[in-house]
Amino acid sequence: MDRAAILLQTSIFRDLSIPDVEELLPDLRERTYDRGQVVWVEGAQAEELVVVAEGQLKAYRVSADGREVILAVYPAVAVTGEVGLFHPRGTRWLGLDAMTPTTCLLLRRAPLLSFLSRHPAAMQRMLEEISITAVAAASSLSRIAFDPIGRRVAGALVALADAYGEATPDGISITLRLSQGELASHVAASRENVNRALVALTAAGAISHRGGHFHIHDRAALEQAAGT
Incomplete structure (x- = not known):
């Protein structure tokens, strides 16, 4: 090393x-x-x-x-x-x-x-x-204190993409390994509520979660969900 x-x-x-x-x-x-x-x-x-x-x-x-x-x-x-x-x-x-x-x-x-x-x-x-x-x-x-869970989830993913994102052919891959449960802990919300927010973002084509990593496919849609 x-x-x-x-x-x-x-x-x-x-x-x-x-x-x-x-x-x-x-x-x-x-x-x-x-x-x-x-x-x-x-x-x-x-x-x-x-x-x-x-x-x-x-x-x-x-x-x-x-x-x-x-x-x-x-x-x-x-x-x-x-x-x-x-x-x-x-x-x-x-x-x-x-x-x-x-x-x-x-x-x-x-x-x-x-x-x-x-x-x-x-x-x-x-x-x-x-x-x-x-x-x-x-x-x-x-x-x-102020943001609903869906906005917190989207905002966290935008921030993680800014800090740890790598460009890929289909968008941005967040290099951190992060499970859905760990993301829930990150935004201080229940796993069930965070999963509902992620399902909505996935259905909209904004994100996916594969191999322990989140992938951003539509940053504009994700930023809109985050209120930014």
Whole structure:
């Protein structure tokens, strides 16, 4: 595994050079997780930044009655853990599990802070990531409060297509592996209600779901359903 190349693909370190990121290599720790394995639980001590080298993670919360809400999904070369790492309490505010077999690169807080102090470009990207996380959390709360389920489902698919879409001959394929149940957790709705929304979008020719991936065939129709 070329750890330097992986770091250079991330949102935080992408502006740097190979010699820059090579400074971090002695402090990186590699760990592999099986599908469904816990990376950390909500409330755990936040000690490391996580770079997804291969696979896919989900950040989530579980209600008192056992319902799961997925707040974010992290595919390869995504970075997570920065919010808890820099929060005054130093704890994780969400649980984090592997959705597929996943390999991560872990970097502890002290060497990360030392590195950021020497590389202002990476520091700026880190602050941007924390800001993006804050805006996403506020937007998610607003959608849950104000939007009907059909609009939330369509809006989530549009956002996922923007973030993780790849052009195909028949539209856009969302590269994340996401089941209908996981999409329901993502929009904080029951699987039954989300399935009804997906059936309507599929019947309209806007989307399909094959091989664990959502495919967008009519983006205009999907955006109309999302109210955008």
